[in-house]
Amino acid sequence: MRPHDSLGVLFLGDVVGRVGRVALAKTLPILKDRYQADLVIVNCENATHGRGCSHEHYEELLAAGADLLTSGNHFYDIKAVFNENLDWSRLVRPINLGPKAPLEGVRTIRVRGRTVRVINALGAVEMGGFYERPIPAIERALAAGSADYTILDLHAEATGEKICTARYLDGRITLQVGTHTHIQTNDERILPKGTGYITDLGFCGLDEGCLGAEAESAIMRTAFQLPVAFNYVEHGAGVVEGIFAVLGLDNRCLSIEKVRARAVA
Numbered sequence: 001m002r003p004h005d006s007l008g009v010l011f012l013g014d015v016v017g018r019v020g021r022v023a024l025a026k027t028l029p030i031l032k033d034r035y036q037a038d039l040v041i042v043n044c045e046n047a048t049h050g051r052g053c054s055h056e057h058y059e060e061l062l063a064a065g066a067d068l069l070t071s072g073n074h075f076y077d078i079k080a081v082f083n084e085n086l087d088w089s090r091l092v093r094p095i096n097l098g099p100k101a102p103l104e105g106v107r108t109i110r111v112r113g114r115t116v117r118v119i120n121a122l123g124a125v126e127m128g129g130f131y132e133r134p135i136p137a138i139e140r141a142l143a144a145g146s147a148d149y150t151i152l153d154l155h156a157e158a159t160g161e162k163i164c165t166a167r168y169l170d171g172r173i174t175l176q177v178g179t180h181t182h183i184q185t186n187d188e189r190i191l192p193k194g195t196g197y198i199t200d201l202g203f204c205g206l207d208e209g210c211l212g213a214e215a216e217s218a219i220m221r222t223a224f225q226l227p228v229a230f231n232y233v234e235h236g237a238g239v240v241e242g243i244f245a246v247l248g249l250d251n252r253c254l255s256i257e258k259v260r261a262r263a264v265a
């Protein structure tokens with residue numbers, strides 16, 4: 001039995017294209033009910049044809065039941081993030097994009113009377129781009145104020161960077177999840193000082209493809225380095241992957257388990 005004063009968090013991996021969006025919309029009401037989730041966070045990094053999240057799809061994912069959305073290396077692919085007339089208040093972009101970046105890299109919301117701070121950060125290892133390293137930016141966010149719970153989405157390629165960052169932050173944040181690889185890892189656990197952890201949540205999208213794209217295009221691009229664009233098909237069997245974590249008092253994670261569901265889009 002879950003303690004009555006605990007907080008249940010469903011965190012789902014990178015939504016990829018229409019198949020991911022539809023699979024999420026079909027499964028999220030069932031998952032919320034099954035786990036009695038108090039808070040749903042979804043990485044929307046690839047929601048718009050694999051590259052970023054348009055404002056239309058931002059609203060679609062919120063309507064599907066997400067409370068907050070996190071982002072990643074495709075954040076700037078959608079130029080509407082610069083449009084100050086649009087409400088992006090439930091999107092958390094990577095915190096380490098530099099001081100001129102639009103929107104916020106940390107957002108705090110109230111859930112059942114408690115404050116939950118959500119940080120999104122880009123990894124520095126094998127990610128390309130010119131980002132600040134994640135730990136100094138995360139340290140500034142932690143020093144800027146307190147919250148009952150802190151959740152970090154480290155959007156990163158390297159497994160070593162993810163676990164080393166989590167061990168460094170252990171006990172100071174409540175939960176760290178990894179995103180970006182689209183491969184769900186089998187290492188969910190609670191670290192020695194109480195931080196819940198998984199190296200990567202996996203993704204929400206086409207089940208029988210590769211990384212959410214149609215397999216042939218992904219094989220040519222990724223395994224053979226040919227200049228082929230990922231082909232994001234519009235229909236097919238979808239998978240929804242992530243974790244459900246129970247957060248207790250004293251900023252500790254009480255339990256964490258993998259989530260995997262299917263829906264046809």
Ligand SMILES: [Fe+2]
Pocket residue numbers: 045072073074155179180
């Ligand atoms: Fe990514």
